[in-house]
Structures are given as C-alpha cells and as structure tokens.
Amino acid sequence: MKDLMEAPFMVEMIRTLTNMYGHGWDERNGGNVSLMLEDDAVSEYLDPSRVIRTLETGFSEPSLDGRTFLVTGTGKYFKNVQYAPDVNLGIVRLRDEGRLADLLWGFTDGGLFTSEFPAHMMSHAARLKVDPKNRVIMHCHPSNLLAMTYVHSLNERDFTRTLWQMCTECIVVFPDGVNVLPWMVCGTNEIGLATAEKMKTARLTVWAQHGIYGAGRDLDETFGLIETAEKGAEIYLKIAHLPVLQTITDEDLHLLEKRFNVKGREGFLD
Ligand SMILES: [Zn+2]
Numbered sequence: 001m002k003d004l005m006e007a008p009f010m011v012e013m014i015r016t017l018t019n020m021y022g023h024g025w026d027e028r029n030g031g032n033v034s035l036m037l038e039d040d041a042v043s044e045y046l047d048p049s050r051v052i053r054t055l056e057t058g059f060s061e062p063s064l065d066g067r068t069f070l071v072t073g074t075g076k077y078f079k080n081v082q083y084a085p086d087v088n089l090g091i092v093r094l095r096d097e098g099r100l101a102d103l104l105w106g107f108t109d110g111g112l113f114t115s116e117f118p119a120h121m122m123s124h125a126a127r128l129k130v131d132p133k134n135r136v137i138m139h140c141h142p143s144n145l146l147a148m149t150y151v152h153s154l155n156e157r158d159f160t161r162t163l164w165q166m167c168t169e170c171i172v173v174f175p176d177g178v179n180v181l182p183w184m185v186c187g188t189n190e191i192g193l194a195t196a197e198k199m200k201t202a203r204l205t206v207w208a209q210h211g212i213y214g215a216g217r218d219l220d221e222t223f224g225l226i227e228t229a230e231k232g233a234e235i236y237l238k239i240a241h242l243p244v245l246q247t248i249t250d251e252d253l254h255l256l257e258k259r260f261n262v263k264g265r266e267g268f269l270d
Contacts, residue, residue: 004045004105005085009037013070013089014082016219021078023227025140030211031078032114034071035219036124036135037091042068042104046091051102059118059189061098063125068093068104071120073111087111094121118192119213126196127203127215134215136222141211144233149208151240154180157268159206163232164264165248168256173228175262176202183209202265204229 004010013035020026020033042048048068069092072081076088090106090113098121101113114120120137127134152159160177164170179198184191184207195213198205203225205213212229216222250270257264 001046002044007041007045009035009041009070010085012219014085016223017072017078017081019223020138020140023142023230025142025211025226025230026078027141029075029077031138031140032072032116032120033136033138033219034069034114034117034120034124037068037070039068042091046104048093048104051104053103053107055092055101055103055112057094057099057101057117057121059098059121059192061094061121061125063128064094064098064121066093066095067124069121069124071113071117073107073113074115076111115187116192118189119186119195120192122192122196123199123213123215126199130200131217133217136214136216136219138214138216138219138222138226139211140226142226142230142233144237145206145212145230146209147237148233149180149206152236154182154206154208156180160265160268162236163229164253164268166232166235167228168248170228170232171253171256171264172260172262174202174204174225175257175264177204177265177268178202178229179205181205181207183207186210 020031025031071090073088073090081088086106086108091104092101092113093104094101116139123137156179159180163178179202181194181198195205199215203215212226214222214226216225253269
C-alpha cells in the first residue's frame with residue numbers, strides 16, 4: 001500500500017482546508033468539505049474491505065451507494081487539519097441506500113463526519129445528476145458574502161446580477177449565477193434537501209446570514225468559484241454606500257458571454 005499522506009487527493013484536501021482557514025472563511029469549527037474519491041485511487045492507499053466503524057447517516061440517498069468520500073469531521077477546526085489529518089478528516093463509503101457509512105480511515109479520536117453531512121451528500125447527488133464529473137461540495141463562511149445577505153435583496157436574479165457587475169470575471173466564472181436560501185436552522189435534513197434543490201440550477205448557493213455552498217469538479221475549481229463570488233461581494237460592500245458613476249452593463253455582460261463562450265443564466269440578463 002502507498003502512503004495515504006502522499007495521495008494527491010489528501011495533499012490537495014489539506015492544502016485547500018488550510019488555505020480556506022487562511023482566507024478567514026472558517027473560524028473555529030466553521031465550514032466543511034467533502035470530496036468524492038475514485039475507487040481505483042482509494043484502493044492504492046487503503047484496503048477498502050477493512051471497516052473501522054459503521055456510522056449512521058440519518059438520511060437516505062440511494063444514488064450514492066458504494067461511493068467513497070474524504071470529508072471533514074464534526075466540531076473540527078480547519079486550522080488544525082494540517083497537523084493532525086487523521087483526527088480531523090475521515091474517509092467513508094456509503095451503503096444501505098446511503099443510510100450507513102463505513103469508516104475506512106480517520107476520525108481517530110472517535111469523531112464523526114461533519115454535522116452538515118446530509119447537505120453535502122444530498123448536494124453531491126443533485127450535482128452528479130447535472131454534471132457527472134462533479135466531485136466536491138464545499139461550505140464556508142466568507143465574510144463579505146455573509147455581510148451582503150444583511151443589506152442586499154435575496155432575490156437570486158438581483159443577487160447574481162450585483163455580483164456579476166462587481167468584477168469583470170464573475171459572469172465568466174459563474175455564468176449559472178448564485179442561488180440563495182433564506183435563513184434556516186443548519187445541520188438538518190431540511191436544509192440539506194433545500195440546498196440540494198438549489199444545486200440543481202447553480203454551483204453556488206448562499207445560506208443567508210450563514211455562508212455559502214459551492215460545488216465543482218475539483219477542489220481548486222470549487223475554491224476559485226467561492227473566492228470569485230466573495231471578491232464580488234467585497235467590492236459591493238466597498239461601493240454600496242457611495243454614489244455609483246459607472247458599472248458593468250448588461251450590454252458589457254453580453255460581450256463577455258461572447259468573448260468567453262459562456263451563457264449567463266436564462267432570464268438573468270436584459
Ligand atoms: Zn456553516
């Protein structure tokens with residue numbers, strides 16, 4: 001067996017979580033990330049038949065049966081992951097229609113996966129139906145996006161348009177726009193189902209007064225997606241109280257669509 005600590009997926013996961021903490025997106029135990037692993041990749045580093053513990057997930061998601069995930073632990077701090085990955089992360093494989101998760105590695109202090117596991121798994125299932133190459137669900141608390149949900153309309157078209165107008169690259173990076181959920185209690189199957197529903201039409205879903213969910217094909221892409229939306233929100237908060245003399249118009253946004261061969265979300269541009 002190869003050394004799991006040298007697996008590209010593990011190295012990249014630890015670097016990404018450390019970077020997220022460095023950006024101030026994951027205070028204390030805030031945030032959670034799950035990465036779906038390919039079976040071949042896992043078996044190079046682990047014996048997939050060796051189950052350490054079996055955990056109940058509290059939900060059912062038959063489409064993910066047999067799928068394996070590297071996921072952050074509940075109550076764990078992103079800042080500590082690089083020093084003790086085996087305590088703060090776990091590798092689990094779902095079975096019994098997603099109701100059970102076999103722990104193959106990690107959570108060595110007896111810990112569990114993130115309390116947002118339902119939202120992650122339901123979002124994975126939803127995104128995989130739209131994009132079979134989706135592998136990552138990422139949740140964090142970027143300050144500017146969070147602040148924006150206090151002072152900006154939560155209408156998805158309005159919220160998306162504002163972000164698109166704040167930096168030229170926004171519409172190129174997230175042409176599918178941003179979906180928004182009103183404030184809800186987190187860690188429940190209800191918010192999981194609501195998030196998964198939103199994930200059918202966009203890779204970003206803002207949780208008002210809480211944070212954001214992002215989905216993507218790899219950790220870099222998903223990180224970059226959130227980073228770009230957060231930059232848009234930062235610019236918005238810098239100018240929201242000032243008289244705006246010029247902006248990126250819908251005409252400009254159409255030019256960007258043409259230049260970068262993307263299509264803004266249907267009905268979001270005039
Ligand atoms: Zn959160």
